[in-house]
Amino acid sequence: MKLYGYFRSSAAYRVRIALNLKKLPYEQFAVHLTRNGGWQWSEEFRAINPQKRVPALALSTGEVLLQSLAIIEYLDEVEPDPPLLPADPIERARVRAISQMVACDIHPLNNLAALNYLKGPLKHDQATADEWYRHWVTEGFDAIEALIRPGPYAFGTHVTMADLCLVPQVFNARRFKMNFAKYPKIAAIDAACLKLPAFDKARPENQPDAE
Numbered sequence: 048m049k050l051y052g053y054f055r056s057s058a059a060y061r062v063r064i065a066l067n068l069k070k071l072p073y074e075q076f077a078v079h080l081t082r083n084g085g086w087q088w089s090e091e092f093r094a095i096n097p098q099k100r101v102p103a104l105a106l107s108t109g110e111v112l113l114q115s116l117a118i119i120e121y122l123d124e125v126e127p128d129p130p131l132l133p134a135d136p137i138e139r140a141r142v143r144a145i146s147q148m149v150a151c152d153i154h155p156l157n158n159l160a161a162l163n164y165l166k167g168p169l170k171h172d173q174a175t176a177d178e179w180y181r182h183w184v185t186e187g188f189d190a191i192e193a194l195i196r197p198g199p200y201a202f203g204t205h206v207t208m209a210d211l212c213l214v215p216q217v218f219n220a221r222r223f224k225m226n227f228a229k230y231p232k233i234a235a236i237d238a239a240c241l242k243l244p245a246f247d248k249a250r251p252e253n254q255p256d257a258e
């Protein structure tokens with residue numbers, strides 16, 4: 048499999064963790080999102096993903112899968128060990144809810160495309176963009192902090208898709224100098240996960256394209 052990603056992309060980071068946990072071999076293709084205007088805009092990459100975003104996972108059959116949560120659930124279906132969703136339907140819904148709070152409610156408002164649009168066409172300065180970033184992370188993290196119960200992972204003793212979403216979002220929030228004092232549970236989950244080799248290997252700084 049070939050993973051089109053970028054070391055700092057939190058959506059690609061989620062998929063790297065899943066591939067590592069499931070011990071699936073993959074080759075990485077770095078899509079530099081900022082150099083020369085961003086390779087995601089190239090015709091070559093648009094043929095792979097017309098949405099011009101990473102991650103994209105090319106399978107050995109030539110099929111290309113898009114959207115990190117869809118990719119993670121696909122991987123979980125074809126390689127169920129270790130499972131990233133609990134067997135119980137209620138627990139599954141809870142794990143998906145936290146995953147989607149990160150992937151659907153926090154991340155889209157704060158990713159590169161959204162921040163560039165704020166600073167470019169909408170002409171906001173960096174301080175306003177930073178405030179926007181922190182506002183949406185705070186909204187999301189306040190809810191997540193109230194909902195999770197570290198044990199030591201977000202849903203007990205087994206890593207789930209919720210952890211795969213949380214750890215990259217924490218990395219991202221730290222880059223933007225968010226204060227974690229009011230998020231002890233989220234910080235504890237992040238610390239517990241990063242002790243696992245699959246998470247450590249997926250860290251942005253451990254990628255071949257890290258800068």
Ligand SMILES: N[C@@H](CCC(=O)N[C@@H](CS)C(=O)NCC(=O)O)C(=O)O
Nearest residue numbers: 056057058100101114115158159160
């Ligand atoms: N919902 C998508 C989000 C993908 C996404 O926004 N990726 C960002 C990097 S984290 C990207 O490729 N941005 C390109 C750009 O901003 O131009 C997913 O979960 O895969």
